[in-house]
Amino acid sequence: GCDILLTGALASRQHATIEIRRDKVILIDHSTNGTFIVADGERPVRLTREEYGLARRGTIVFGKLDAADADMLVFAVG
Numbered sequence: 001g002c003d004i005l006l007t008g009a010l011a012s013r014q015h016a017t018i019e020i021r022r023d024k025v026i027l028i029d030h031s032t033n034g035t036f037i038v039a040d041g042e043r044p045v046r047l048t049r050e051e052y053g054l055a056r057r058g059t060i061v062f063g064k065l066d067a068a069d070a071d072m073l074v075f076a077v078g
Contacts, residue, residue, distance in 0.1 A: 008071040010063025018054070025054040025077045036061040 006015055012031040019026045029035040029047040037045045039058035044065055054077050062071040 004073065006062050006071040008063050008067065008069050010067060011071050015062050016060075027052050027054055027060065031062070033063045035063075036065045038065075 010033045012033065015031045016027055016029045016035050019028065027035065027037065027047070028051050029049055031048070034046050034048040037047065037052055037054070037058060037060055039045075039056055042058075044061075045052060046065075054075055056078060057076045058074075060073040060075060062073075064070055
């Protein structure tokens with residue numbers, strides 16, 4: 001398990017979870033304000049109470065993509 005504390009104003013108490021299913025890494029958004037996945041070389045994807053399979057490398061942005069105080073998490077899968 002892992003707990004990551006988000007401090008941005010747009011982050012929810014339990015904003016998202018990351019699960020491993022079979023050999024895939026899945027981000028599950030639970031938030032009101034959404035989560036953005038910015039995979040290297042791809043356009044941002046906005047999730048609102050949806051699931052997304054993480055692959056390669058990129059950034060997870062919690063709340064709003066262009067907010068100055070947005071919480072971000074860099075990921076690498078594979």
